[in-house]
Amino acid sequence: MNTTALHSRFEPGDALIVVDVQKDFCPGGALAIDAGDRVVPVLNRLIDEAVRAGVPIIASRCWHPRDHPSFRDHGGQWPVHCLQDSDGARFHPDLALPEQTVVVTKGVRFDHDQNSAFDDTGLADFLRAHGVRRVWVGGLAEDVCVRATVLDARREGFDTVLVAEATRPVTAEGGEHALCEMREAGVVLEEAA
Numbered sequence: 001m002n003t004t005a006l007h008s009r010f011e012p013g014d015a016l017i018v019v020d021v022q023k024d025f026c027p028g029g030a031l032a033i034d035a036g037d038r039v040v041p042v043l044n045r046l047i048d049e050a051v052r053a054g055v056p057i058i059a060s061r062c063w064h065p066r067d068h069p070s071f072r073d074h075g076g077q078w079p080v081h082c083l084q085d086s087d088g089a090r091f092h093p094d095l096a097l098p099e100q101t102v103v104v105t106k107g108v109r110f111d112h113d114q115n116s117a118f119d120d121t122g123l124a125d126f127l128r129a130h131g132v133r134r135v136w137v138g139g140l141a142e143d144v145c146v147r148a149t150v151l152d153a154r155r156e157g158f159d160t161v162l163v164a165e166a167t168r169p170v171t172a173e174g175g176e177h178a179l180c181e182m183r184e185a186g187v188v189l190e191e192a193a
Contacts, residue, residue: 009190010053015132017117017153018043018059019139019146019167021095024081024088026140031081033141033168037092042166043138044096051098056130059097060117060139060149062107063089070113082107102126115148124156134159136190138166143174147182154185161188 010016021043023029026036050057062082070076082089091097104121106114117123127135135158137150146167153160162182169175183189 008049008053010050010055010136011134012055013131013133014050014053015056015058015127015130015135016046016050017135017137017139017149018047018057018095018097019117019137019149020060020062020082020141021092021139022061022082022088023090023092024062024086026092029081030079030088033170036140036168037094039138039140039166039168040092040094042163044094046136046138046163046166047096047098050136056127056132057098057101058104058117058123058126059091059095059101060104060106060121060145061089061091062145063105064107065110067110068107068113069110070107076113084108115145116152117145117149118152118156119148124152124158127156127158132158134161136161136163138163140168142167142169143178144170147178150182150187151185154187159188160186161190163190163192165192 025033063084064082070078071080104117135153
C-alpha cells in the first residue's frame with residue numbers, strides 16, 4: 001500500500017470551499033465553461049481528503065431568481081443560468097459532496113450580483129466560529145466566482161490556497177489575469193491536487 005496516498009494536505013483550522021460546480025457551468029449547460037467538468041474528479045479527491053481530515057466542506061451555488069441583474073435581459077453580462085430550482089442549478093451529478101457539506105447560496109439579490117461565496121452570506125462568520133484559519137478553494141469559474149471568493153477570503157483574513165487543477169476560467173486571458181491578481185493578494189497557488 002502506498003502510505004503517501006493516505007497523507008492529507010488538510011490540517012486542523014482548514015476548510016475546503018467548492019465554488020459553483022453546477023450543471024449550467026459545465027459542458028452542455030447554459031453558461032458552459034470549456035472543460036468545466038474536468039474539475040470534478042480533482043475536487044472529489046480533495047473532498048475525500050477533507051472528509052478524512054475532518055475539516056469543514058463548503059459548496060457555494062449560484063441560485064438566481066428569474067429576473068436577476070446579472071442576466072443580459074436585465075442589463076447584466078451573462079445569459080440566463082442557474083435559475084432557482086432548475087436542473088441547470090444543480091451541482092454536477094458526479095460531484096461527491098458528503099452529507100455534512102454546508103451549502104452557501106448566493107446570487108439571490110436583486111440589487112447586485114454575488115460572485116463571491118462571502119458576499120452577504122455570513123460565510124466568514126461561519127468559518128471563524130469553526131476555528132478556520134486557512135481555506136482551500138477550487139471550482140468554477142476561475143476568473144469570476146472563484147476569483148471573487150478567493151479575494152474575499154484574503155480580505156477576511158484567511159490564508160488562502162487555490163488548487164489550480166481544480167478550477168477553469170471562462171477565458172484563458174481572464175484566467176491569467178485572475179491568477180496574477182490572486183497571487184498579488186497573497187494567495188498560494190497549488191498546482192496539483
